[in-house]
Every structure is written in C-alpha cells, then in structure tokens.
Amino acid sequence: MKKKIYTYSEAINEAFKYILKKYPESFVIGQGLWSPWYVGNTMKDLPEKFGKKRIIESPVSEAGITGIAVGASLNKMKPIVIHPRMDFMLLAADAIVNQSSKWKFMLGGANSSTVTIRSIINRGAEQGAQHSQSLYSMFANIPGIIIVIPSTPQDAFELLIKSVLTKSTVIYVDDRWLYSEKSEINFNFLKKKENLLNIKPKIFKKGNDITLISLGYGMKILQNIDEKLKKENISSEIIDLRIINPFNAKVCINSAQKTKRVCVLDYGWGNCGISSEVISRISENNNKSSKKIKFLKITLPDFPAPTNKLNERDYYISPSKILNKIKKTFFK
Amino acid sequence: MFVKKLKNFTNKSMLNDLKNLSDPLKYSKLINVKGMKKKDLKIFLQNMMLIRNTENKVAHLVKNKVINCPAHLCTGQEAISVGVLSNCRKGDMVYGNHRSHGHYLALGGDIKKLFLELQGKPQGCSKGMGGSMHIVDRSVGFEGSVPIVAGTIPTAVGAALKSKLKQDKTISIAFFGDGACEEGSFHECLNFSSLHSLPIIFVAENNLFSSHLDIHLRQPSNRLARYAEAHKIKNFTVDGNDVVKVFKTIKNNMNKLRNGKGPLFIECISYRHLGHVGHDENVDVGVNRTLKDLKNWKKNDPILRLSRSLNKKKIFSKKYIENLDFKINQKVEQFYKYSKKIKLIKNKKIKEYIY
Numbered sequence: 117m118k119k120k121i122y123t124y125s126e127a128i129n130e131a132f133k134y135i136l137k138k139y140p141e142s143f144v145i146g147q148g149l150w151s152p153w154y155v156g157n158t159m160k161d162l163p164e165k166f167g168k169k170r171i172i173e174s175p176v177s178e179a180g181i182t183g184i185a186v187g188a189s190l191n192k193m194k195p196i197v198i199h200p201r202m203d204f205m206l207l208a209a210d211a212i213v214n215q216s217s218k219w220k221f222m223l224g225g226a227n228s229s230t231v232t233i234r235s236i237i238n239r240g241a242e243q244g245a246q247h248s249q250s251l252y253s254m255f256a257n258i259p260g261i262i263i264v265i266p267s268t269p270q271d272a273f274e275l276l277i278k279s280v281l282t283k284s285t286v287i288y289v290d291d292r293w294l295y296s297e298k299s300e301i302n303f304n305f306l307k308k309k310e311n312l313l314n315i316k317p318k319i320f321k322k323g324n325d326i327t328l329i330s331l332g333y334g335m336k337i338l339q340n341i342d343e344k345l346k347k348e349n350i351s352s353e354i355i356d357l358r359i360i361n362p363f364n365a366k367v368c369i370n371s372a373q374k375t376k377r378v379c380v381l382d383y384g385w386g387n388c389g390i391s392s393e394v395i396s397r398i399s400e401n402n403n404k405s406s407k408k409i410k411f412l413k414i415t416l417p418d419f420p421a422p423t424n425k426l427n428e429r430d431y432y433i434s435p436s437k438i439l440n441k442i443k444k445t446f447f448k
Numbered sequence: 449m450f451v452k453k454l455k456n457f458t459n460k461s462m463l464n465d466l467k468n469l470s471d472p473l474k475y476s477k478l479i480n481v482k483g484m485k486k487k488d489l490k491i492f493l494q495n496m497m498l499i500r501n502t503e504n505k506v507a508h509l510v511k512n513k514v515i516n517c518p519a520h521l522c523t524g525q526e527a528i529s530v531g532v533l534s535n536c537r538k539g540d541m542v543y544g545n546h547r548s549h550g551h552y553l554a555l556g557g558d559i560k561k562l563f564l565e566l567q568g569k570p571q572g573c574s575k576g577m578g579g580s581m582h583i584v585d586r587s588v589g590f591e592g593s594v595p596i597v598a599g600t601i602p603t604a605v606g607a608a609l610k611s612k613l614k615q616d617k618t619i620s621i622a623f624f625g626d627g628a629c630e631e632g633s634f635h636e637c638l639n640f641s642s643l644h645s646l647p648i649i650f651v652a653e654n655n656l657f658s659s660h661l662d663i664h665l666r667q668p669s670n671r672l673a674r675y676a677e678a679h680k681i682k683n684f685t686v687d688g689n690d691v692v693k694v695f696k697t698i699k700n701n702m703n704k705l706r707n708g709k710g711p712l713f714i715e716c717i718s719y720r721h722l723g724h725v726g727h728d729e730n731v732d733v734g735v736n737r738t739l740k741d742l743k744n745w746k747k748n749d750p751i752l753r754l755s756r757s758l759n760k761k762k763i764f765s766k767k768y769i770e771n772l773d774f775k776i777n778q779k780v781e782q783f784y785k786y787s788k789k790i791k792l793i794k795n796k797k798i799k800e801y802i803y
Contacts (some may be wrong), residue, residue: 143613169613175643180602180636187606187620190591191541193613195606210633214596215603221801222582223592224575260802284803313803362803 125295127269128158131276132196134306136166139194142280145172145185146198146234155200155236156295182208182233186216186285189231194280196232202289203249205235216285217260231286232279237332238292239383240428245420250332250384252289256361257388262286262312263361267335269299271358275315282312291333315359317367323353326377326446329368329394331357334381340435341442350447360390365397372398372409377446379412381438386415412445414438465671469687469717470656472741472748479690479757486763490772492534492691493758496526496751497773499550501780502559506549506566506580507727509784515566517579520595522550524689524721527750528653529554531694532621532714535702536589539618541607543600544593546581547653547720551593551623557585559780563787570795577795597658598624598631601650605637608648608710617706619647627658629672638679638713647710649698650676653688654717659724662736676713688716689750719745 122130135142148154150163150173163171174181178199185195199205205212212233220228239248256263262284266272272290279286320335321342328338335356342352353371357363372378378398382391391413402409414433422428468474481489503523509515522529529550533542536555544551552562558573565572566580573585581595591607594600604622611618628634629652641648652672656663663670676683684697694716701712721742723730731739758764764772 175636175639177633177636177640179633180605180640183599183602183633184606184609184637184640187543187603187608188610188613189606190603191607191610193606193610210596210599211602215594215599219592219594220803222574222578222594223584224570224572224577224795225797225801226574226584226586227592262803 120301121298122269122273122301123295124269124272124290124297125156125158127273127301128276128290129160131273132159132162133165134277135194135196135280136162136170139280141192142194142196143170143172144196144198145174145181146200147174147176148200149173149198155198156292178204178207179211183211183215185231186211186219186229189229190219190227194230196234196280199233199235201247202235202237202251203246205233206251212255212261212285212287213258217258221260228283229285230283233285233287234276235287235289236292237289239421240293240432242423242425242428243421244423248421252287252360253384253389255287256363256390258361260285261361262359264288264312264359265332265357266290267294267332267356267358269297270301273301274305275312275358277306278310278312278315286312289332293333294336297336312359313362316364317355317357317359319367319371320354320356321352323351323375325351325375326379326442327353327355327368327371327375328379328381329355329357330381331360331390332383334383337435337438338381341439344435344439345442357390357394363393363397365394365401368394369398369401373402373405376407376409378409379414379442381414383416383432385418386413387418389415391415410446412441414441463669465669465674466685466717469685470670472719472744475687475689475748477753477756478760479692479753481692481757481761481763484692488534489758489763492530492695493751493754493769494772494776495530495554496691496754497776498780499526499529499553500751501773501777502553502562503549505780505784507722509566510727515580517566517568517581518725519566519580520547520725521722522547522720524745524749525653525655525718526550527691527694528651528688528716528718531691532649532651532698534695535698536621538589539616540589541591541604541618541620542589542623543591543604543607543621544583544623545597545600545625545628546593546595547625548583548593548623549580552583552585552590555585555588555590557588557590559783560786561585563784564790567787567792569787569790569792571790575795575797577798577801598628598634601628601634601637605641605646605648608641608646609644611647612644612708619649619705619710621649621651623651623653625658626652626654626656626663626672627666629675630658630666635675638675638681641711642679642681645708645710647705647708648712649705650681650711650713652713652715654715655720657720657724657737660733660735660737665735671715673713673715681711681713683713683715685715685717688718689748689753691750691754718750719748721746
C-alpha cells in the first residue's frame, strides 16, 4: 500500500474501514455511531458503507451494551464497543472488570473474551468534571485488560487493528485533542502477524540529557517542550508509553539509567496512576546503581476538572509551566 | 401467606401478583402429562433425579469439608433446568449463574468433571480455576456461569446478537434469579433484545428469595414477568415445579424464536430446599424463611410430583421409579469415587489464562 498523510481521526476511520472490510464477523456498537459529529469524523461513512446492521447505534445502556459485546466476542464475533466519553464507560465497569477481563481465567481457558472497547477522552471547553476524565490508570490496575493509548496517526491506525485481532480484552483510548495531528502512515505492519502483547513503549526521539515520558495527548506537549529544551542545548529522549497494561517498563528503565533524569507527564491524575508506576519500576531497577536518578512527576491536580474558564486554564498545565518545572528540578 | 407476613416488615401493601403460584398448598399436585411421550417423561425424571442426587452428594461433601468452595445448590428447582434445556439443540448457547449445577447437568455436562471442579482439581471442567460458581462445558452448549448477579445476562444477549447477525437459527438462554431482576443491566438487556428481536430466552428462576431476603421486601410485586411486559417481550409465568409445563411453554415458542421472532421471557416459580449457599436449610438465616414454608414447598417437590403423576397414570410403577432413582444414585456415587481418587495438584498453567 502507498504511504499517505492522515490525521489522527482519519487514521481511526481508516482502521475501521480496514477491519470491517476484511473481517465479516466484525461489527461496531455504541452511541452516536450514525451521527456525523458525535465521535468526531472517526465513524464517517461507515454506516453507509457497511450497513446499519453492522454499525449498531445503541440505546443509552453502557453496561448492557458492553456486556452484550463481550458475549458476542465469546461466540467468534469481533465486536468493537464505542464509548464516546470515557466518563460514561464507568457504567460498564462490571462487564469490563468482572466479566470480560476474567472470563478466560475463571473458566480455565475454556473461552476468551476478545472484545475491543474504544473509549474516547475529551476535555476542556468548560465541559467540567463528568466530561473530561482520563481514567485509563484505573483500568490498568486490572490484570486481563490490555490498555492501548495511541498518540500518533500511525499508532491510532495500527494499534486499533491489532486490538481487534488480539484474543484478549482491549481498551483502546483515543483523545479528541489529538484528532487533527497529522502524519504519514506506514502500512507494512499489515503483512506481519504481530501480537499486541509484544508491543512495547516506543522511543519517540533519541537523546542523552533527560528522559521525557508520556502517553496520549501528553506526547504532543512533550514535543513542544523538546523544541524549547533544544534551544538551550538540552537533548531529551522522548518515550511514548502506548500500552500501559500489561506494562513493559524496560524501555523506560534503560533510558533512565542512561540520562539519570526522568520527567513523567500524564494528563490524568497522579495518585496510584501510570506516572507513579513508571517511576516505581525505574526505581526498583536502579537499586544496584551507584548513581541516583532524579524524578519529576507532572499530572493533573488532585481535583475534578472545573468549568470556569480561568480555573480550567490552570488545571490543564501549560508547556511553559512544565518547562519551568523541568529546568528547576534538573538543570538549575 | 406471604402477604400476611409482609405487614410485619413494610407499611406498603404488597402485591401478590403470583396469586396461587406463590403458595405451595394451592398448587395442583398432579402434573398433566397428556401428549407427552413415555420416553421423554423418563428422560425428564432421570435428569431431575440426576441433578437431585448430585446436589445431595455435593451437600454431603460440603458438610464434611471435602468440597470447600462456596456451593449454591439448586435442590428443589430441578424442573426448571430440565424443562427448559430439553428444548436445546447443538449450537445453542446457555449461560448460568452462581446456582448452575442443574443447568450444567441438564444439558449433559460431564459429572466427573463437575466433581473434580468442585474439589479444585485441574482435571475439572474449569481446570480447577472456577469451583462451583464458575463452571463450563462448551461441548454440550453450557457456555459458562459466573456469580455476579445478572452478570451473564448481557453475555447471553451478545450470543443471541451473534445468532441474529449470522442468521444461523441458534438461540441463547440466560438463567437468572429474582435478585438479578433488580439489577440495571437486566433491564438494559430486555430493552435491547426486544428492540432487535433477538433469539434469546430469559429464564427467571423465581424462588422468591435473593440470598437471605424475601422478594416481598425487595420489590413491590412478586411477579417478575411484569418487566418483560414493560419491554414488549412475550412472557409466561409458570409453575416452575411442573417440568412438563416448563418444557411445553418453551417448546410451543421455539419455532418463532429460531426464526427471528424473539425474545421470550419465562418466569418459573419454585423454591429452594436449601439455603442460599452451602448444605443446610437456612431456616434460621432467611428473613421470612420458615420451617413451615419449607415443609409445604417440599410437598410440592418437582420430582415427587412427576413421580406421583406418572404412577397415577400408570406410566411407571412406584417400584420402577424407585429403582431408577437407586441406579442414578449409584452412578453419582461412582463418578464421585472416580474424582476422589485423583490427587489435588496445583494448576501450573495459571498464567496462561490471563490474556
């Protein structure tokens, strides 16, 4: 296939087209699927192209619908459930946490739930506490759920296809604040059969002075910070976590042992979150080293998202503030 | 009689919408076997006896601490499993709950593997990973059971969605109790399956208790089929201790179901002879669960009623039936003895069941 430039949202749309065309047992179910604006343009043309029988617009029943998709996946179908906002997905916690992630284990491998749950993060624009949450760390605490968080159009495309083909429960989290990001997509991976579980965090950019680690939307911020650090002759190594459960920390550990400076940025909350897990894994693996690694953890403040515009501006920490913190911690 | 008692607990007047079905003394004692083949009646009786004898054995083993996982026994409710599942054919998908030994056995699930599972042995039906509450035998269409209340209702609806998308004329069946009807996802599932005319049978085993608590203290009416009406689903409320009635109700609707005119909701009224979990009768635990009620319900025992009816109609002699039960009991003992000989070892594949 030829290379082409895609936006992040177009990449998701392309992945759906690829899956639905190639696998007749695949279908999509959730709210807002027949609306052109509800889930960005990620579902564009799908009902027309593949029929409303396979692009199923559902009642407002997150728990039931997610459980139903689990049931279909246990019977050789390839369902993708869509939760247009991650906040509402909490209603489906039983289907995800108690049923899907444990089915194979509880029944000694007799069957496995292979459902893909696409969950979308949106935030800002005075939407407030119930329209803003990045809850992936909560679910990453549960063994049996693969949590995929793409930050580039390539990963948005590639990891969605791999999620659907994986014989496990997958939560695929995409971020509305990344929808207009553009890049080229390389289709070569389609020729290889690579298991989603073999995909690790990726070195987005090599460097020597500091390791910057993030995921999803945070990756966009890190690129901005990297530009600024470059001007001050600081070379940063950037790591995109991509899959946070099961979490393979090796790439982070190796980079941290090289740079001895680690900044983890997460646009979710800090307590018991993936940012803490990254630092913990690096620390545990640095016990024998004589040189200390310095850490900085940047997350959202420990309170829900406000609606007031000015409070909101403080809440989603800006690149310049992050840069100041980095300089103060590592390079003063 | 529940209505009378209720006044002690709530100030709302309880609707006994089940009328006579909630009172075992008002049941018709004989089962109408008209139009049934002798062969089928024998199978019904045998299967119910198999479940009863297995559950009795399990209760004994729980009491003696041979089986240590939580075991929720279905003694007294055998007619529902047998009546419903005798309508299944290959490809149908059945989902259970915490109280599923009967479902598993009525479908022909492997008894040896059930005994092994209850003892936690890796040769069990769930490789010793499930115990009593998580059992499966996909070779007979028993797709799995788990204990979260209403947990497998969406799963079964998902299976029915598969049947509809593939148009393969299979159906799915969800077994659940009266407690599950108080869960949100139950209502979401009724709504969705009605909207999409899914080929699923919702089997509400209404034993009038959820764990320790009487239905009258949990719902304003004791009739569960009212929920199906709200969702425009064809529904029946039947005597769940009458295996022929349960069987025929499903059978008469099966064609429509297989041809895309689902769903179907059947509420079967019954009563469990044992407590919510374990081997004893729990008359001291349940709110409103009295020894007197239990005695009355035992007179309404589904196996006893079928046996008497068959005897009265001169289809099988009393002696023949006793002999049948004796033989089945011997078989159950043999299967247990086999499972007992196998040594308990760790399941070494435990990490292979996660992803």
